[in-house]
Amino acid sequence: MAKNKPLTKKEKLEREYNKQIRRIEKRKKELESLGYVTSDLKIRKKPKRVTDATIRRLKKITPSFIREHTRIVSFETGEVANPKTKAFQRIKQENAILAIENVKSVKTPKSIKLKKETGGGYQPPPMDDRIIDNFLSLMSQLPLPVYDVIKKAIYRQISLKGKGVVAEAIHFMPEQMQNALLASMKPSDGAIIEFDTYLYQYMPLTEEEKQQIYDEMEDNSWDDYI
Incomplete structure (x- = not known):
């Protein structure tokens, strides 16, 4: 049985590039649920040739980096604040508290009364x-x-x-x-x-x-x- 051919450096870099992009998009989605305007963060288009430097730049885009370079929107009032301002820190704390309350307000599976669907049968959310x-x-x-x-x-x-x-x-x-x-x-x-x-x-x-x-x-x- 033939062994898989080892990846070339170019293929390894391409794979790592895609992995980093998926990680960043996942982190952006998580932070969006806390009120961050992640569309403020502009990521360069994929270069024709992915290099080690390309990967290093992407690895620097951590959740902390995203928070430092994006605005935040208040869940309660819709107020928008820029990074590194007092309003930003206040809204960040307020949104975190509301997120905690949202987690605690969701009913557990055991306490949910299942609703009958049209056509018969019960479907738990x-x-x-x-x-x-x-x-x-x-x-x-x-x-x-x-x-x-x-x-x-x-x-x-x-x-x-x-x-x-x-x-x-x-x-x-x-x-x-x-x-x-x-x-x-x-x-x-x-x-x-x-x-x-x-x-x-x-x-x-x-x-x-x-x-x-x-x-x-x-x-x-x-x-x-x-």
């Missing part, structure tokens, strides 16, 4: 995804290393327990814990460890089911879920 996506959008304003640790913790537990349990855990998370997360500056902060432990232990299951999952966790390295 995709609330799990909405809860998790809203929470991740809120956390995306943190430094990238902190955000990545939070995201990995969430997806690690989703792989073990499913989206429903993780969405419920986020919904019932104490407000004090959410506020502590938003104040975190590095992955080793106590709030991050507390959050990871909270997700690990949160299981609205029977004792027998809990023990089964704990046993599975013991048999696998955390790296298996990252």
Whole structure:
């Protein structure tokens, strides 16, 4: 059987370019949900020849960089503020609080009364995804290393327990814990460890089911879920 031909440097750069563009667009979408006008950020058109310098420029476009180069719009009043102004910081905090309230106001899957659709049958709305996506959008304003640790913790537990349990855990998370997360500056902060432990232990299951999952966790390295 023929082996795959190794990628040329040009192909590797093209692949990395596309990867960075996808990352930037994803971050822009997350920040848009917090009120940032990400259309202010202009990214150069793809050059005819992608170089190492092209990739380095794209890697510099982090969530912090985007926030520093875009305006923000108040969810409540529609007020627009430029970066590095007092109004910008005020609106940023106000929008973050409203985003937290939005996450907490979404009903958990267990409390939703299913509505009968025309033509028969019941269809539950995709609330799990909405809860998790809203929470991740809120956390995306943190430094990238902190955000990545939070995201990995969430997806690690989703792989073990499913989206429903993780969405419920986020919904019932104490407000004090959410506020502590938003104040975190590095992955080793106590709030991050507390959050990871909270997700690990949160299981609205029977004792027998809990023990089964704990046993599975013991048999696998955390790296298996990252």
